[in-house]
Amino acid sequence: MTTQTTVSTVPFWIDGQHTTSRGSRHGSVTNAATGAVVRTVPFANDADVDLAVASAHAAFPAWRATTPLRRARILMRFRDLLERHTGEIAAAITEEHGKTLPDAAGSVQRGLEVVEFATGIPHLLKGEHAEDVGTGVDSHTVRQPLGVCAGITPFNFPIMCPMWMIPVALACGNTFVLKPSEKDPSASMLAARLLKEAGLPDGVLNVVHGDSQAVDALLTHPDIAAVSFVGSTSIARYVYETASARGKRVQALGGAKNHAVVLPDADLDSAADALIGAAYGSAGERCMAISAVVAVGEAGDAIVSRLKERATALRVGPGDRAGVDMGPLVTQAHLDRVRGYVDAGEREGAELVVDGRGLTVSGYEGGHFLGPTLFDRVTRDMSIYRDEIFGPVLVVVRAQSDGEAIDIVNQSPYGNGTAVFTQSGAAARRFANEIQVGMVGVNVPIPVPMAFFSFGGWKSSLFGDLHMHGPDGVRFYTRTKVITTRWPAHRDAVSLSMPTLK
């Protein structure tokens, strides 16, 4: 369907207001279901980034001095506003990203839960105290904010990924500059507006849009203290190396190839239901999507036939249509890339069980649609196994034993999420113990931790030491100071020896 759309420009958000770019470069934002350009987005240059960082830098002293409880109360109001505006934010996500409205609303909810966690951060900012570390000497620790923090986020969770960072950073007393994905920038603009409505002082949060130029300006800016990144592995590695070489604290979450191991004793109908949601939900554009199934022994044929039946029954269409299970991919370029992988899988000799390439959605011929696709008997040298495809393409690898399945998962360079399907407690325990992956599900296909735990992978899925939100988020956005105190009643003799507390 060709729709008449007005193409507006998405502004920056600097110092609590909409701001236009000083540069001339820009990109296009499309409606994923129609392919129509619906907005343009300015690409920040160095001067734009300077302005945003200067605003955050100027706002830092007063925000740092605002008591943690007052900061938390602003976040409490923001939480309520997010809930009230879930429909509006979800609609923006569905239009620009393509995922279905219920899925988009679910991602708002998961972001909101981090805000809820952040309202309790005053408790986590408490330090430790030790009386009499020496005679008449006490020590205590405080956690203090870092300064201006930057966040760079991917297209696939336009509200949830910024929410992994912003509420925690702000609750800890930092100010923030966000550079969301240029493919779907509208949700973060709504969040910035709602934070202002909740009472956030101007300058505490700023949003600039753009591509690598804006990112480089943030990574090298002398007034940025820390960088949080979520995106693909090659850019995550680059962000980590570039910003840490300049002395910044960095956490850079990368791509994934998440495996689900299906053991022969699993409840195969439940496992197939779970895998269909995990593989094809959000058209596979989730960093925690299951994109590889390792089927052990006789589970192989049984799970493939169940997956085939369910994948073929999925309803694909525009994300805002009721009853649609799976929407389009984010852009035409991404659709072309994912289709290219399906072509490659066929060429490389994998068994194409369900082919999504023939799909057309009547009335939406310009949309970025690809139907659910399933490959069986995939080998580990094939590109459809090795690479993160980030689309509705599920590959099945066969293994002979639990141990071989664990080895397959552990040999992957990625380590974001994984799951095992079994009815054996012993097999599940062995899997959880031996698997080299940061987030593990037992009969849970997408084991995304709740906000009060931390989210992050291992190996090429994360560069840095600390995961996002939860306790690690508080550690990342604060630094610890140890204060040693004495109130002597008399003068001590001068001593040039190493002080030791007695």
Ligand code: NAD
């Ligand atoms: P991407 O790496 O292309 O982009 C992420 C961000 O980096 C965007 O803001 C983008 O503008 C910026 N960017 C792009 N190219 C750049 C460059 N050359 N230099 C500097 N910055 C650049 O990722 P994407 O396509 O937006 O998102 C999908 C990827 O994100 C997938 O690989 C997915 O697995 C990953 N992801 C990971 C997690 C996680 O928690 N590990 C979560 C969500 C998404």
